[in-house]
Amino acid sequence: MLAVGPPVRAAIVESIPEHRRRPMDRTQHRMSDPRRRDDARGQSLVEFSLVLIPLLLILLGIIQMGFVFNAQVTITNAAREGARAATIYAYSLDGAQPGPPACNTTTRTTNDACRNAYALFFAQQAFGSLSSTSPQFVTTGTWTQSGFDPTTTCTSGSTCATTYTNGDVVVRYTVPANVADSDPRTGERVTVQITYHQDLFVPLISTFLPHDSNGRLAQGATVTMVIN
Secondary structure, eight states, X not given: OOOOOOOOOOOXXXXXXXXXXXXXXXXXXXXXXXXXXXXHHHHHHHHHHHHHHHHHHHHHHHHHHHHHHHHHHHHHHHHHHHHHHHHSOOOOOSEEEOOSSOEEESSHHHHHHHHHHHHHHHHHHTOTTSOOSTTTSOOOSOOEEEESOTTSOOOTTXXXXXXXXXXXXXXXXXXXXXXXXXXXXXXXXXXXEEEEEEEOOOHHHHHHSOOOTTSEEEEEEEEEEEOO
16 A cells, blocks of 8 residues: 655746846946046046147147238338339429428439438338337338449430348339439339348247248338339
């Protein structure tokens, strides 16, 4: 006879799923780490500095070239005003001229000196915001004559040129071959040349542009007109 024991009961074990972080949870965990935040900020500062330095150099270069362009336009206009003043200068042998600038004219040579002074005076009046004094614009107060001797008469059919230099301004009178030389210089050409020394305050720009020992860029303008 078989012995009957207690009934066997099956044990049911429920599977509990393991908790996993969602992607948002992992992101929040990383961002909550103070060291990671400091690393991100440091990286941003380095990147910003690497971009800022070239941008500042470009900006300063644009400003510097703006000053150079403004100076070139201004001295070109100044040379034009100086040449215009020389063309309309009234030749006189009456002595004292009231000006401005005041001068004494009794000969062709003194009239040339007075005409030169007119050209320089009105050129400087057109400098505007530019400096019309040393070291940007140098004048010595004395005109140095070279070339054809103005006390003589140019031979008919020849081209003669007399040049007067006063620091950074040059005035040249040219007698064309088809124009008869005369004391009032009517029909002759007058050329006014101005040199301006522009300061270069951006080291990078001064490296690529020609400059003197003082770090200044020499800019020139030349205008030629016919004397009335």
